[in-house]
Amino acid sequence: MESGGNNYLSSVKKQFHYYHNLADRAIEKLSDExxxxxxxxxxxxxxxxxxxxxGNSISRWTDFLTTDGEKQSRNRDMEFEDNLTSKEKxxxxxxxxxxxxxxxxxxxxxxxxxHTIYIRGxxxxxxxxxxxxxxxxxxxxxxxxxxxxxxxxxxxxSLTIPKGESNxxxxxxxxxxx
Numbered sequence: 001m002e003s004g005g006n007n008y009l010s011s012v013k014k015q016f017h018y019y020h021n022l023a024d025r026a027i028e029k030l031s032d033e034x035x036x037x038x039x040x041x042x043x044x045x046x047x048x049x050x051x052x053x054x055g056n057s058i059s060r061w062t063d064f065l066t067t068d069g070e071k072q073s074r075n076r077d078m079e080f081e082d083n084l085t086s087k088e089k090x091x092x093x094x095x096x097x098x099x100x101x102x103x104x105x106x107x108x109x110x111x112x113x114x115h116t117i118y119i120r121g122x123x124x125x126x127x128x129x130x131x132x133x134x135x136x137x138x139x140x141x142x143x144x145x146x147x148x149x150x151x152x153x154x155x156x157x158s159l160t161i162p163k164g165e166s167n168x169x170x171x172x173x174x175x176x177x178x
Contacts, residue, residue: 005110012130013105016137020098023141025159026148032087034151045082046144047090052079053140054097060119060133061100065112069119069129101133 027035027046035046044052055076060069084090113126124132149156161169 003110005113008113008127009105009108009110012134013102015134016098016101016105019138019141022159023144026141026145027091029148029152029156034148035087035090036082036085037147037151038082039147039150044080044143046147047084048080048082049140049144049147050090050094051084052076053137054093055079056136057097057133058100060129061104064104064129065115065117065126068121069117070121105130 027050030046035050038045038048055074056079059071059074062071084093108126115126116123117126117129118124119129119132145159
């Protein structure tokens, strides 16, 4: 039987993978040009959000237990400039950010969860830092999905349960339950 700490780590891995997959599926629906679309100059494109999520993840999760999560090498303001035009390079950076999270989480043990780490000099337990990231990333993934849906308009196909199909989905799921 898994300990509470190991159960928590398994759960957060599952959640990170879910939101990563959801964002990837939204990105796949769009052309290279569409991922750079902005509603207005104050809004972020999907490309900008991808850069920000990657920059944040790399900073937070590199040497997670031993260095401050806001690395000196991070230039957060540059994350919000749409200057990475190659979709290939953007996707590589995006995947690097997620892989940084996965590598760090995979190394954690239940004994690490109450360890103190720092983000911008502020003390967090490992659990608090993970929860912080699990709030931050889905916030941005939701933005990405919403932007992709706006761009796709009537061509959009749902990434989760389509409108009006909740009952059918629930019936399908309940058939799978023992």
